[in-house]
Amino acid sequence: MFNQGGLSLEQAPPFLVVLRFFITATTFGLLLGISLLAYGSELFYIDYTTQITLIHILAIGVMASFMFGALFQMLPVIAGVVIQTPTKKAMLILALLTTGLITQLLTFNSNISLLYAVSAFLLGGGLLHATTIMIRRLVKIADHSTSSKGMLLALIGFSLAILLGIYLLLSLGGYVDATFLIQAKEAHYSFALFGWVALLIVSISFQVVEMFYVTPKYPTLLSNYLPLTLFSLLVLKTVLIFSSINTQMVDGLLAILFIIYAGFTLHRLYKRKRPTSDATVWFWRLGMGLLIITMLLFLADTTVGTDASLKFVSYFTFIGFALSIVFAMMYKIVPFLTWFHLSNQGYIEAPMMHEVIHPKKAKNHFAIHVTTLLLWGLTAFFSQFYILASLMVIISFGWLLYHLIYAMKKYNHTQKHTKKMEW
C-alpha cells in the first residue's frame, strides 16, 4: 500500500490525464444518446448490428474509459501500486481505446472483413495492454488492501472478456473457425458485465464506501471472499457454457450473492456516521436498488422465464446500476482530486470542492438520471417514449460533461493565474 521512497500521488498520473479519460467517457455517452436517436426505436428493437453498436459504445466508450481513468488514479492511492511513466501509458491506452472502438463500430456497420482484424488488433490489443499493465503490478504487491484483490480479479475477468471478444471479431471476419461463436458470445457478455463491471464496483466499494461516507466496515468474510467466489462462479459458468450444460444453478447463486452484497452496502450507508445525505449517497442507494432489481429479474428469468419487456427492463436496470455508481464516484473524486492535486502542488488558492462542482449540480444530475431511467422503464412497455428517453441520455451525459470541463478549466486557471508556495 505504500511506495518506497515516494508519495503515492507522485506515481499517479497528472490529474489532467485522468480527467481526459472521464471526458472521453462522457463524450461517448453523448454519442450513445445521439446514436439512439439516429437509429430510432425500430432498429433499436430488432436490428442486431444496432444493438451491438450501442452496447459497445456504452461498455467500452463509456464504462471502460471511466473505469480505466479511475483505476489509473486509484491504484497508487488505494492499492499502493506504482505505474512508471503513467502519462505516456495512459495516453497510449486512451488513444488505442478510442481509435479501436471507432474502428470496431465501423466494422459492425460496414461488415468489411479486413476491418474485423484491424479492430481486433487495435481495440483488443489496446485494452489487453491496459489490463496487463495493471495486473502485473497488482500481482506483485505483498500486502493487499480490502479492494486490491478484487480489483485484480476484475481486471483478469476483463482480460478474459477481451480475449473472447477478439475471438468473436476474428471469427466474424472469417479468420478463425466459428464453431464456438454462440458459447464465446455468452461467456464474453458474462465476463464483461459481471466479471468486470460488477466485480470492479464490488471491490472498489469495500474501501470507497467506508472512506467517503464514514460507514462501519463490511464484514471481513464478505470483503475477503466475495470477489473470489464471484469470479470462480463465472469461470465455472463458462466451463458449463462450453460443455453445453445448463447454467441455471450458477446463475442463481451469482444473483443471490449480488443481492446480498447490495443489501450489505445499503446497510453500510444507512449506518454511516456523517449526517449529510448528498446526491452521491443517493446515487449509491439507487445503484444498489437497481442491482437488486436486476438480479431479481435475472433470477426470475433463470427459474420461471420472463418475457421480452422484462428482459429489456433487466438490461437497463443493470446499466442504470453501473452508471449510478460511476456518477456517484465522479461527483466525489473530481472535486476532491482537483483540490487535492492543486493544494499538493502548493497553490494557496486551490479551489474548495464546492467551488469545483457544487453538490447542488450533483443533485440536479441525480434528478436527470432518475428521469432518464424512468423514461427507459416506460419505453420497455410503450415505445412512443423512446425519443424522449434518448434525449434524456444526451442531457444526462451533457450535464456531466459540462461540469468536468468546468473542473478542468478551474484546474488550468489556478495553475496559470494564482500564486504557488514552494514546499
Place this chain on the structure above:
Amino acid sequence: MIISEYMRNEHRECDELFADTEKSVIDGDFTKAEEQFLLFADKTLTHFKKEEESLFPTFEELTGNTEGPTRVMRFEHEQVRGLLGKMAESVENKETDAYLSLAESMMILLQQHNMKEEQMLYAMCDRMMPQEIKEKTLSTMKVIEL
C-alpha cells in the same frame, strides 16, 4: 494487536467528533459547532503527535527506514493540519457552505490516511515489534498531550 486496537479506537473517536461538528453546522448551531470542532481538532492533533513522536520513530528504528511509509504519513498529517486551520476559520466566521466543503475534503483525506495506517502500518507494527516494545510504546503514547 494492541497497537492496532488502541490507534483504531482513536480514529473512531475522531470520526465521531467530526460527525458531531458537521451535524451542528448543518443545524446552524455554531456555538456548539465551535466547541465540538475544538474537541475534534484537539483529539486529531494529539493523535498525530502520538504517532510522530512515539510510534513512527519506533517503527523507523525497527525497519531502519525513514523514507518509507512514515514519510508519507507525516506528509499527510501536514495536509490535515492545513485543512484544520481553514476549517477553524470557517466555523468562526459561521460560513456553512465553506465549512461543509472543507469538511468533505478533510473526511476523504483523513479516511484514506487512517485506512492506510490501519491496514498496513499498525498491522506491521503489531507484527514486527516485540511485545515489550509494543507495551512501552503504548504507555508512552497514552500520556502524550498536545
